[in-house]
Amino acid sequence: MMFDKLKYHLKSTKPLDIIIIAVLLLGSFLPHVVYGMQLSQVDENARIIATVSISGEEVYSVELSEETPHEEFTLNPSENQYNIIEVDGTRIRNKEDNSPDQLGVRRGWISQPGETAVVLPHELIIEIETRSPDGEKIDQEDDIIIPM
Structure with missing residues (x-):
């Protein structure tokens, strides 16, 4: 039963869906990167x-x-x-x-x-x-x- 649902979702997933999810996932780390850059630029x-x-x-x-x-x-x-x-x-x-x-x-x-x-x-x-x-x-x- 569970595998049937998984197969259905895998068949209905398009390549563009995976690209969008990957871009959103990487974009979610952007605030952390910006904050790290700010900390590295603090003068001694x-x-x-x-x-x-x-x-x-x-x-x-x-x-x-x-x-x-x-x-x-x-x-x-x-x-x-x-x-x-x-x-x-x-x-x-x-x-x-x-x-x-x-x-x-x-x-x-x-x-x-x-x-x-x-x-x-x-x-x-x-x-x-x-x-x-x-x-x-x-x-x-x-x-x-x-x-x-």
């Missing part, structure tokens, strides 16, 4: 900065490096909301909060430029970005051009 002298924003307003910023001390602090986006943010050297995370789905907590540690952790009910975003040694933000989106 660039500073990696983590910023924490609530409702679009930056409330905390720290450089992530081996010399960055371990730190935990609590942010209260509103009266009945809290987020415990933990910084540990080259990484940062939303350690604990009282949001219903816990997506920000489950995201775990982030440390690479371009990574984010988001807590939508609290409107809290932790973002990793690179800055030049003099403190100017390096816009990584302009570095890569993908022809269509």
